Amino acid sequence: MPELPEVETVRRGLAPVLDGQRLSRVEARRPDLRFPFPPDFVQRLSGARIGALARRAKYVLAPTDRGDTLVMHLGMSGRFEIARPQGTERPGRFVYAADPDPRHAHVVFETEGGGRVTYYDPRRFGYMGLIPTEDLAHHPWFAGMGPEPLSEAFDADQLARAFAGRRQGPKTLLLDQRIVAGLGNIYVCEALNQARISPFRPAGSIRRARLALLVQAVREVLTAAIAAGGSTLRDYAAADGALGYFQHSFAAYGREGEACRNPGCGGTIARQVQAGRSTFYCPRCQR
Numbered sequence: 001m002p003e004l005p006e007v008e009t010v011r012r013g014l015a016p017v018l019d020g021q022r023l024s025r026v027e028a029r030r031p032d033l034r035f036p037f038p039p040d041f042v043q044r045l046s047g048a049r050i051g052a053l054a055r056r057a058k059y060v061l062a063p064t065d066r067g068d069t070l071v072m073h074l075g076m077s078g079r080f081e082i083a084r085p086q087g088t089e090r091p092g093r094f095v096y097a098a099d100p101d102p103r104h105a106h107v108v109f110e111t112e113g114g115g116r117v118t119y120y121d122p123r124r125f126g127y128m129g130l131i132p133t134e135d136l137a138h139h140p141w142f143a144g145m146g147p148e149p150l151s152e153a154f155d156a157d158q159l160a161r162a163f164a165g166r167r168q169g170p171k172t173l174l175l176d177q178r179i180v181a182g183l184g185n186i187y188v189c190e191a192l193n194q195a196r197i198s199p200f201r202p203a204g205s206i207r208r209a210r211l212a213l214l215v216q217a218v219r220e221v222l223t224a225a226i227a228a229g230g231s232t233l234r235d236y237a238a239a240d241g242a243l244g245y246f247q248h249s250f251a252a253y254g255r256e257g258e259a260c261r262n263p264g265c266g267g268t269i270a271r272q273v274q275a276g277r278s279t280f281y282c283p284r285c286q287r
Contacts (some may be wrong), residue, residue, distance in 0.1 A: 002074050003184035004058060004149070005225035010080060011055045017082050017115035018062060022049045025110040033106060034075060034127040044068060044130055045109075057145060057181035061136075069133045071141065075125030081105075083116040146180045149218050154180055156212040163203035163211070170206065170214070171199035172275055183218070186253050187225065189280045191217040193252035196262060198286045199279050200272075224249075252280040260285060 002010075026045045028037055038044075048064040055061065062070040072078075107119040107128065119126070131139050146162075147153035162179045163170065173179055174188045192199050194217040197210060206214075228249065251261045256271040260282040267284025 002058065002078075003187055003225075004055075004182035005187070005222055005228075007058045007060060007074065007182070008055055008226050009229050010074065011053050011060050013082065014060065014080060014117065015053045017111065017113075017117060018050045018109070019052050020050065021111035021113050021115065023047065023109055024112045025108070027108040029106050029108070033078075033121060033124045035129075037128060038130045041128070041130060045070065050111075056142060057148070057177060058184075059141070063133050067133055068130045069136055071129045071131055071136075072119075073127050075121060075123065075127065077123045078119065078121040078126030081118045081120060083118075144178050146176075146178050149180050149183055149222060154215060154218075156208050156215055159211045159215060160208050163206060166203045168203055169200045169274070170197060170203045171279060173203050174218075175275075180218075185277045185279075186250075187218070187221050189253045190221045190251055193260075193262065193281060193286060194221060196282075196285045196287065199274065199281050201287070252282065255280060 023045055024047075026042045028042055031037060044066065045064070048066050048068075050070075051063040051065070053060060053062050058073060060072045060074075062072070064070065101120065101122065104120045104122040105118050106121055106124070109117040109119075111117075119128075129141070131141075136142060147158065159179075163173060166173060171188050171192060174183050174191075175185065189199070191214060195210065195214040197206065197214055252269055255269045258269050260267040260269055262282065262285050265282060265285040267282040269280055270283050272279050272281070
């Protein structure tokens with residue numbers, strides 16, 4: 001599933017064609033994705049003007065001048081294709097080109113400025129909703145969600161409070177969206193490796209100074225991934241249908257049996273299944 005950097009890459013890719021634009025035409029080519037579209041989905045969006053796109057955790061948010069916010073989640077294989085009068089733009093740097101299958105083109109947004117955004121989803125695990133903007137924070141998709149990992153609210157003190165007395169490993173807790181929003185398996189593995197913290201150590205035993213290093217590592221890993229265009233595992237694509245390349249610079253994820261890249265370590269990356277997910281870590285330097 002796309003993680004925060006991938007979703008942020010999509011938001012940045014969609015912004016030039018949707019920010020401030022009025023939707024001249026909206027087409028939903030089926031009644032549902034993962035969930036049914038909300039009542040009057042097409043009618044409520046047709047003619048609406050989109051404000052500045054935002055992101056919350058793994059959701060792209062498109063507020064409208066009608067008091068609703070269009071909320072979009074990519075699921076496992078959702079992607080957008082952008083067409084503009086001046087041609088297709090490719091935000092970020094990418095390696096492979098993707099060819100969206102027209103059979104899976106489920107939603108089309110056209111703007112008065114001549115832009116066209118098509119949402120493709122072969123597995124239909126993604127979904128879209130229209131939520132009153134003033135109720136967004138209290139909606140079940142967002143209520144109780146923790147701070148954004150790139151915000152000032154995410155810091156060592158916040159982690160210390162969340163980890164206090166907990167025997168679960170820090171990886172398990174960092175994946176809890178109530179503790180921090182938007183982190184997924186890939187970047188948690190990367191951040192823990194960079195901070196040299198074991199994913200299995202009881203989280204409540206980690207000193208505040210090391211939690212500060214972990215917060216810094218989370219921010220650095222996410223920032224680097226956003227700059228690179230996301231991780232692009234399997235068939236994930238950026239907003240314009242191009243695949244990213246950050247997967248080529250992973251330090252831990254997917255590198256079982258390879259040398260740990262942390263300076264002065266000399267250990268070997270290992271893999272262990274933790275809560276049904278693969279955890280990649282260095283047994284030598286991650287303590």
